[in-house]
Every structure is written in structure tokens, then in C-alpha cells.
Amino acid sequence: MTWPRALGEVVRSGLRIEETRLEPLLALRAATGLAIVVGATLWLASPAYAASAALGAYSAGGATFQRTWRPRKVIALATGAGLALSTFVGYLAAGRLVTFLPLLAVWAFAAGMAWAVGSTAGIVAATTVGSMLVTITLPTSTVHALEHTGIIALGGVTQAVLIVLFPIRRWGAHRDALADALAAVADYARRLRHDPTAPFDPQPLMTARDAAAVTPSQARTRPAALHGPRGLAERIRPVIAALADPAVGAPAEGPGRDRARALLDAAGAVLDAAARSIRHGTPAEVPPERTDALRADEEHEVLEGPARQAADRLGELLGEAWEIAGSGCAPESERAPHGPAGAEFLLRPTMLRLVPVVVRAVRRELRPDSPVFRHAVRLAAVATLGYLIAARLPLGHGYWAPLASVMVMRPDFHRTYARAVGRLAGTVAGVALATGVVRALGPDAYVSGALTVVSAGLSYTLIRTGYAYSQCFTAAYVVFLLGMSGQAWEQTVPERVVLTLLGGALAMLAYVLFPAWETPRLSGRLADWLAANGRYAAAVLRDYAEPTREHHADMRRALLGSREAHAAWQEAYGRAKQEPVRPRGLTASEAEEAQDALEGFGRAAMLMESHVPRADSRHVPEAERFADALEADTAKAAVAVREHRNPDWGRVEEALQAWEDTAAGHGSPVVRREAELQKRALEDLATAVSRTPLERDVGSAREDQRVRATLTAAGKSNCRAR
Structure with a gap:
């Protein structure tokens, strides 16, 4: 995909309205938690403390909308605790740049590496970086910093208590x-x-x-309906x-x-x-x-x-x-039997037992070619650089620039750019809306607090509709929150827009300078999928050869591995199609043909699985020999695909020919027919990827020419239509 076309897709994606089901009751509950802590701190303390309370409650409430299978109250508590910790640690180092900038870089790098655990962990970790940037400007002493820390944590506790008291579709x-x-x-x-x-x-x-x-x-x-x-x-x-x-x-x-x-x-x-x-x-x-x-x-x-x-x-x-x-x-x-001892349960580690799991996941991603590692490096560099640049500008609230960068950055190109577009568009619309309301009403602190809660509730409601539309009310929420603290909108509104633009530009530039393109890694993803499919097909065949409980369990594990490899390929291929990078190793047409071939190979194994015999059925010894040949050849072919060499199916062909020549083999025509389907799919794969290096270069050039010709033809047709 060319850069102009990729940027056009980015703009459309950033402004797209997602057709998803709204959850107004969940939004109302989260907004109620925000209203409780903001109202209480305004009444009992001051607007500065109310701002800290709002940060904790708003972020904890937003975290509960992330896709996670853990109880929402646990997510709210963990978010509040993370925000509180980052605020206090940041304040201790905020006195001088020589101490704060290294801390900010390390904290942002750790937040980026949190994506190794999952998207929810990565998003929540990014909010803690934002908390460090924002709330260190509020306390004036260590004692006050501890007070703000406690109030931020209280916001998470409040959201968790409301979740317990008012469960909404708990499961x-x-x-x-x-x-x-x-x-x-x-x-x-x-x-x-x-x-x-x-x-x-x-x-x-x-x-x-x-x-x-x-x-x-x-x-x-867990309800019985989920068993x-x-x-x-x-x-x-x-x-x-x-x-x-x-x-x-x-x-x-x-x-x-x-x-x-x-x-x-x-x-x-x-x-x-x-x-x-x-x-x-x-x-x-x-x-x-x-x-x-x-x-x-x-x-x-x-x-x-x-x-x-x-x-x-x-x-x-x-x-x-x-x-x-x-x-x-x-x-x-x-x-399944109730209780943790039930053998049918898939157990998820508790938060404490999750620590070694997180350590192993992060360790796997600590390599230069890892998209997560590169995201962490970009996040650390942009957060510190944005903080330094904004500090030099004659604008207040300089932390908005690095905050915008941190919140829009993702490990892949398309989502980073789309969120940057969505954040800028939403910010402009939100500050315009909030400015009109402030000019019309001239609200005091309590009315500004009420408008803050309303804006947050609308942001929660639209959180799954599209980033730009949720960000619109998030921007209004920030304007009202600062107005509650006594800051004039004439000053905060232009600062917000300019610094958001700066932060988005830094995030987009960082990906260009230190990218993590998926396109060059497609061959490796395809090889992983091929090897996983080979193990699955071999496991099914071994269950035919000797139907036992152990072989059936192996077949199930291999199936899950094949699905994971398939999903990884689909995600990588989807990202690669959105990247402005010339095809390397695999052209678009080759990738499509290889995908069709491997889907056919996996489908043949699935058809074979549907006829797996019972434990007391007749064994098929020929299937064992074919399984060994299939697993060996697909493993070697995976290495060949990864190294851009042509795969070879010699052992598979010999084993299948021996099966056909064996008299006993004629007693299992269905199994043998499905084995022939597998061999045919492997031949299709070899046809898709077997090309000389010169042919690959020519194919990539032809792919670029085809794309340019398509774009030129589309442009001419549009001109004629006008």
C-alpha cells in the first residue's frame, strides 16, 4: 500500500463509527462513581483534590470497559493502585529534570512492555504514565503528595464498591x-x-x-449455563x-x-x-x-x-x-463440578500468581525485533522528548503533549496513526463544545463539577463507538475539570489543541523513525502456521493409528496450537495490508494463495477429525507412517518458507504412495481420501511460495505496478464522474 492510500485509510479508520452495542447502565454506574468522589472532595477539601479524585475515578471507570475476563472490580482496584503509585513516585522525582526524565523514560518503557501481557494491561499501564505527567503538578509537599495519592486510589475503590453493590450483567x-x-x-x-x-x-x-x-x-x-x-x-x-x-x-x-x-x-x-x-x-x-x-x-x-x-x-x-x-x-x-477443584475448569491465575506469568511474557519480548519492545522504546523516547519540548514552549499544561502521545501510541502502525487522527478530531470538537457551554453558562466550581461528570458519562457511553467520538467528550471533561479548578477557558482551550497536535505528530513520527512493520515478518508467521497445522494433522492421524485418550489429548493441544498460529497470521496479514511498505518475501497475491492453501490443509485435518474412531475401533497403522512423514516434511518446509527457500514434500509423497499400495490401506478409504486432500493442499502451498529470488523481486515490482495502475484508474474514473 502506498503512503497516500495508507494515510487515507488511517483517516477513515480514525473517524469511523463502530457498530457496537452501547452499555448506558455501565456508563451510568462509572459516572456515578466519578460524581461521588468529585462531589465529596469539592465539599470537604478543594478543587485541587477534586482533580486528583476525578483522575482516579475516571481512569478506573474507563478501565472497566476494556475487554477482560477478570472481575471488573479487580480491574478498577488495580487501575487505582497503579495511578496512585505512579503519582507518588513521580512527585518524589519531579523536583529536577535530571531525576524526573529518567524515571519517566523507565516508567513509559515498562508501560510499553505491558503489552506483552495483553491489550488491557498495555492500556491501563499507559494511563499510569499519564497520571505521572499530570498530577505531579498538584501537590506542594510530600505530605500533600501522599494525600493526593490516597484520593486517587479512593477513586478506584469507589468504582470497585459500586460494581459490587450494583452488578450489571456480571457474567x-x-x-x-x-x-x-x-x-x-x-x-x-x-x-x-x-x-x-x-x-x-x-x-x-x-x-x-x-x-x-x-x-x-x-x-x-460461575452460572451453570456457561458449563x-x-x-x-x-x-x-x-x-x-x-x-x-x-x-x-x-x-x-x-x-x-x-x-x-x-x-x-x-x-x-x-x-x-x-x-x-x-x-x-x-x-x-x-x-x-x-x-x-x-x-x-x-x-x-x-x-x-x-x-x-x-x-x-x-x-x-x-x-x-x-x-x-x-x-x-x-x-x-x-x-463441570463447582469449585476450583473441578477438573473441567480452565483455571486463570490470581493477581499474585500472575506475576511470574508476566515476567515470562515480558522476557519473551525483550528482543530488538519484537513489536512490543519497539513500542516500549518509542513510548519512552516520545514521552521524554515531548515533555522537554513542551516545557520550552510558552504554553501552560505542557504535559498535554506527551500525554497525547502516550495515549495514542500502539504497537502497530495503523492503530497508532488512526488514534492520532481520532484524538485530534475529537479534541477539536470537544473543546469547541465545552467552550460554547462555558461561554453560555459561566459555571462556578460546582456546576463545572457537574458538567465534568456529564461529559465523563457521555465519554463512557461512546467508548466502544469510536475513539474520536469518545475523545470528544473526554476533551470536554478536561476543560470542565480545569474550569472547576478556576482556570479560564480562554487559556486552556488553545493550549489543549496545539499540544494535542504536537503529541500526535510526535507519536506518528516515532513510528516512521523506529517502525515495527509486519510485512517483512509475514514469511515467519506463515511458517509458524504451517508447522502448527502439520502437528495438528499428524496428531489426528496418530489418533486414527491408535485411538487412545493420550492421543486424543495430543490432538486437542495441537488443534489449539494451530488456531493460535492461524490467528497470529491473520492479525499480522491484516496489519501488513495496511502498511505503506513494499512487499518483502511474499507479495500480496502469494500471501493470499498461501493462506488459501493452508486453510485447505487445516480443513482436511478437521474433516479427518470428524471421523476419528472410538477407542475400541480397528487401528489404521498406515496412518502412523503418514503422520510421521507429514510432521517431518511440514517442519522442514516451515524452515524453508522462513528462509525463502522452496518446500519439498518427498516423504509425504512416499508415505502416501506406500499407503495406496498396501492392501490393508484399502480398508480405510475415507481416511486415505482426506490424506490425499492434505497432500494436494501442501502442493498448492508449494506452488504459491516456490519462486526464485529474481522472480520474487519481479513479483514485488509487478505488485507495486498493479497497485499504482489500480489507483490511477480509480482517479480517472472519479474525474470522469465529476
């Missing part, structure tokens, strides 16, 4: 994640009716699994894929295909009903005309062989889903 996010997983499989079933090889995005299943991990305290109170249905969705997905596929399931045409379409339609209806039931916690009805297809007619059944087996298995699984839809919870046989 709502977990219910939504599980319902989304079932709805995704339902949509997959409907798409398979028209496209038997339709792709499936496993992200909803991965999100549901992440949501299923609970702390010991959560395990004791079991995720495993049901996991089991249904390969069965409907096997039923729809003409190669191993229902025939491509005729009564068998009509019967398969009816079953898939019924599956979509039942799974949608189960999703509605879990999301709302109430029973949901399934239209009778949709479920008639589930009633098997042994005498007139048109499906045979593997397709008949898949249909029977689907009927059993949909019976469980039907029970969920009708009762609003999982069947009794699917429920």
Missing part, C-alpha cells in the same frame, strides 16, 4: 462470548448449505475458550463440515444433498436458539418446521456410509443443543 461478557461461538457455528452450518467448502473463522471459539478460564473465586459462582456448550460447539463444527463435503460426506447432487441441506438448516436454527438462550439466560424456542429434519427415518434414509455416520452424530449433538435452548443451561452430563 454478561462471558455469556456473549459463548453465545457468539454457538452463533458462529450456526452461521457456518447455513453457509455450508450453499458452499460445501466454506471457510470458518475459529476466532469466536478461541474467544469463548479464553472466557472459559476462571479464577478459583469465579469458579465457585458445557463451548465443547458442544467444538464437536459440532467438524461434523457439519464432514457432512457437507462432497468428497467425504453427502453426494454433490440428488436426494442425499437435499437431506444434508435440511440437516444443516436445522443445525443453524437449533444453535441460534441455544445462543439466544445463553446470551439472555432464558429458554428459547426452535421453530418446529426446522427441527422436523432431525427426526431420522430409518426406512427412507438416503444418506449412506460416512455421510450417514455424520448425520447420526449431528443428530445426537443437536439434541444436546436443543436441551440447552429449551432450559437455558447446559445438560446435566455436561456440567
Whole structure:
């Protein structure tokens, strides 16, 4: 993508309105917490203390809107504690630049490295840097600094107490994640009716699994509706894929295909009903005309062989889903025992036990080519440089420049630039709105405090609608908050706009000077996905060769690894397509072809998984030899792809040929057919990535020419339209 086109996408993304569900009750609760601490400190103390209280309560309330599976009260308390600590430590070093700047750099670097744990940790850590920049200007002594620290922490405590006293959809996010997983499989079933090889995005299943991990305290109170249905969705997905596929399931045409379409339609209806039931916690009805297809007619059944087996298995699984839809919870046989000792629970470490996990995650990212490490370096450099530049300007509130930089910076190019655009646009609109209100009302401290709370509530309400729109009311919140402290809007408004522009420009420039482009790393991501898919396919084959509980557990672990590698590839490829960087190693067309090939390879393994035999079934020894060859060749091919060499499938071809020549192999035609599908997908992958270095350079140049030609043609058509 060229720079002009990338910047155009950035502007559109920064101003885009996200179609998401608003949560006004959550926003009202967070705004109430802010109102309590601001009103109390205004009444009992002073506007300066009210500003500290507002910082703690506002940031803690905003943190509870981040996507996390931990209890919201824990997030609010952790945010308040982090803000308080950063404020006090910052004040101790704020006397001289020689002490404060190194502290600011180290603190900002640590906040950047927090992204190694996850986006929520990274965002909350960035707010602590903002707290260090802002509130060190308020105290006048160590005693006052301790008082401000306590008041900031009190804001987090207040939000946590309100969450405990007024729970709003306490398990709502977990219910939504599980319902989304079932709805995704339902949509997959409907798409398979028209496209038997339709792709499936496993992200909803991965999100549901992440949501299923609970702390010991959560395990004791998790609703029964959240036990079991995720495993049901996991089991249904390969069965409907096997039923729809003409190669191993229902025939491509005729009564068998009509019967398969009816079953898939019924599956979509039942799974949608189960999703509605879990999301709302109430029973949901399934239209009778949709479920008639589930009633098997042994005498007139048109499906045979593997397709008949898949249909029977689907009927059993949909019976469980039907029970969920009708009762609003999982069947009794699917429920895990309550308490932390339940074997079915995915345990999440408590905050104390999370420390070694964080240390290991950060240690993995401490390398020069890590996007997280580069983000941390940029964050530290921009925070200190912005603070120095703003201190030299004849403007007050110089901390706004580094604060804007810290809050918009992300580890990737597109989000950093889009948030910079959104923050500037939102700030301009917000200060204009607040200026008009102040000029019209001329509010005193208490009215300014009320306007601060209202602005914060609107910011919370729009927090998931788009950064620019939430930032609009955040900017108004800051203007009213400073007005509550007695500062004139004529001074603060232009300062806010200019310093926000400076901070956004520094953030954008920092990414250009020290980038972390995903485009050069695409070959490595593709290699990781290939190796993970090879391990998954080999694990499925070994379960055929010798169906045991250990092999089944290995297959499950390999499947999860394959999904993680697939998700990493998709995220990297999505970012690479938005970067103004020339393709290196893989052109756009090659990446698309390689992605299609690996999706086909993974799909063949999934189809094979749907026919995994029971423990007492006949073994397939040929599958073991093919599994060894497949795992060895994909591991070597992953190294070749990473080093831009051509992959080779010699052992796979030999093992498959030996399987076909073995008399015993003819007893498992379905498994062998799926193995042939895997080999064909690997050949497609080799075709996509097997090119000489000269051909790669020519391909990259042709890709650039194609993009330029497309843009030129689009420009000419627009001119003609005008």
C-alpha cells in the first residue's frame, strides 16, 4: 500500500463509527462513581483534590470497559493502585529534570512492555504514565503528595464498591462470548448449505475458550449455563463440515444433498436458539418446521456410509443443543463440578500468581525485533522528548503533549496513526463544545463539577463507538475539570489543541523513525502456521493409528496450537495490508494463495477429525507412517518458507504412495481420501511460495505496478464522474 492510500485509510479508520452495542447502565454506574468522589472532595477539601479524585475515578471507570475476563472490580482496584503509585513516585522525582526524565523514560518503557501481557494491561499501564505527567503538578509537599495519592486510589475503590453493590450483567461478557461461538457455528452450518467448502473463522471459539478460564473465586459462582456448550460447539463444527463435503460426506447432487441441506438448516436454527438462550439466560424456542429434519427415518434414509455416520452424530449433538435452548443451561452430563477443584475448569491465575506469568511474557519480548519492545522504546523516547519540548514552549499544561502521545501510541502502525487522527478530531470538537457551554453558562466550581461528570458519562457511553467520538467528550471533561479548578477557558482551550497536535505528530513520527512493520515478518508467521497445522494433522492421524485418550489429548493441544498460529497470521496479514511498505518475501497475491492453501490443509485435518474412531475401533497403522512423514516434511518446509527457500514434500509423497499400495490401506478409504486432500493442499502451498529470488523481486515490482495502475484508474474514473 502506498503512503497516500495508507494515510487515507488511517483517516477513515480514525473517524469511523463502530457498530457496537452501547452499555448506558455501565456508563451510568462509572459516572456515578466519578460524581461521588468529585462531589465529596469539592465539599470537604478543594478543587485541587477534586482533580486528583476525578483522575482516579475516571481512569478506573474507563478501565472497566476494556475487554477482560477478570472481575471488573479487580480491574478498577488495580487501575487505582497503579495511578496512585505512579503519582507518588513521580512527585518524589519531579523536583529536577535530571531525576524526573529518567524515571519517566523507565516508567513509559515498562508501560510499553505491558503489552506483552495483553491489550488491557498495555492500556491501563499507559494511563499510569499519564497520571505521572499530570498530577505531579498538584501537590506542594510530600505530605500533600501522599494525600493526593490516597484520593486517587479512593477513586478506584469507589468504582470497585459500586460494581459490587450494583452488578450489571456480571457474567454478561462471558455469556456473549459463548453465545457468539454457538452463533458462529450456526452461521457456518447455513453457509455450508450453499458452499460445501466454506471457510470458518475459529476466532469466536478461541474467544469463548479464553472466557472459559476462571479464577478459583469465579469458579465457585460461575452460572451453570456457561458449563458445557463451548465443547458442544467444538464437536459440532467438524461434523457439519464432514457432512457437507462432497468428497467425504453427502453426494454433490440428488436426494442425499437435499437431506444434508435440511440437516444443516436445522443445525443453524437449533444453535441460534441455544445462543439466544445463553446470551439472555432464558429458554428459547426452535421453530418446529426446522427441527422436523432431525427426526431420522430409518426406512427412507438416503444418506449412506460416512455421510450417514455424520448425520447420526449431528443428530445426537443437536439434541444436546436443543436441551440447552429449551432450559437455558447446559445438560446435566455436561456440567463441570463447582469449585476450583473441578477438573473441567480452565483455571486463570490470581493477581499474585500472575506475576511470574508476566515476567515470562515480558522476557519473551525483550528482543530488538519484537513489536512490543519497539513500542516500549518509542513510548519512552516520545514521552521524554515531548515533555522537554513542551516545557520550552510558552504554553501552560505542557504535559498535554506527551500525554497525547502516550495515549495514542500502539504497537502497530495503523492503530497508532488512526488514534492520532481520532484524538485530534475529537479534541477539536470537544473543546469547541465545552467552550460554547462555558461561554453560555459561566459555571462556578460546582456546576463545572457537574458538567465534568456529564461529559465523563457521555465519554463512557461512546467508548466502544469510536475513539474520536469518545475523545470528544473526554476533551470536554478536561476543560470542565480545569474550569472547576478556576482556570479560564480562554487559556486552556488553545493550549489543549496545539499540544494535542504536537503529541500526535510526535507519536506518528516515532513510528516512521523506529517502525515495527509486519510485512517483512509475514514469511515467519506463515511458517509458524504451517508447522502448527502439520502437528495438528499428524496428531489426528496418530489418533486414527491408535485411538487412545493420550492421543486424543495430543490432538486437542495441537488443534489449539494451530488456531493460535492461524490467528497470529491473520492479525499480522491484516496489519501488513495496511502498511505503506513494499512487499518483502511474499507479495500480496502469494500471501493470499498461501493462506488459501493452508486453510485447505487445516480443513482436511478437521474433516479427518470428524471421523476419528472410538477407542475400541480397528487401528489404521498406515496412518502412523503418514503422520510421521507429514510432521517431518511440514517442519522442514516451515524452515524453508522462513528462509525463502522452496518446500519439498518427498516423504509425504512416499508415505502416501506406500499407503495406496498396501492392501490393508484399502480398508480405510475415507481416511486415505482426506490424506490425499492434505497432500494436494501442501502442493498448492508449494506452488504459491516456490519462486526464485529474481522472480520474487519481479513479483514485488509487478505488485507495486498493479497497485499504482489500480489507483490511477480509480482517479480517472472519479474525474470522469465529476
